[in-house]
Amino acid sequence: MxxxxxxxxxxxxxxxxxxxxxxxxxxxxxxxxxxxxxxxxxxxxxxxxxxxxxxFGENIAEPSANKSVIIEFMVDDVDNSYELVKNTTNDILQQPVTMPWGNRSILFRDPDGNLINFFAPVTKEAIERFL
Missing domain, CATH: 3.30.720.120 (Signal recognition particle alu RNA binding heterodimer, srp9/1)
Structure with missing residues (x-):
């Protein structure tokens, strides 16, 4: 799959x-x-x-109603991406931070309210997970 x-x-x-x-x-x-x-x-x-x-049929999906999914993009540099994102949206929930599992991350919403995470593995263990 x-x-x-x-x-x-x-x-x-x-x-x-x-x-x-x-x-x-x-x-x-x-x-x-x-x-x-x-x-x-x-x-x-x-x-x-x-x-x-x-x-597909009726009542299949409801736009702008996501409350449980995060769309995640692995980027080369979270801090550089943050500069672009903050000039594109005011709906930033988390500025660049390194998470306990080794990814540097920012979290923001798209215009429909969907959560988006831009992340980059930064610790040795995190980097190895993506090799």
Whole structure:
């Protein structure tokens, strides 16, 4: 099994795609006006408008209602990423800090309220987990 994609459903796809392009520095590929993906080597972040839900059935997902998932991106330098993020959003929950498990991390929200963690392993043990 191989996790290849995480999808966010939103009511304002253009705004959310633009936000993720800014904070990741990656360009989205638009497949339709209601579906875009931002690709990384390990997994794609898919963003779909609420219109795509009709393809799955009623009451499948609710935009802007996430209370339990954190979208995590491994970055080269958390402190440099923080400078970009703080110029993109005011919804920063955690400034750069090294966590007890060895990752340096920042935590913030996207415009729909989804939690995002930018992290980089910094201790020897943490780095070895990602080799």
């Amino acid at each position: 191989n996790l290849r994609s995480l999808r966010i459903i939103t009511e304002d796809i253009k705004s959310l795609v633009s936000f993720y392009e800014k904070v990741t520095g990656l360009s989205a590929t638009w497949h339709t006006p209601d579906f875009a993906e931002i690709g990384t080597p390990s997994c794609n972040l898919a963003i779909g408008s609420t219109k795509t839900l009709a393809l």
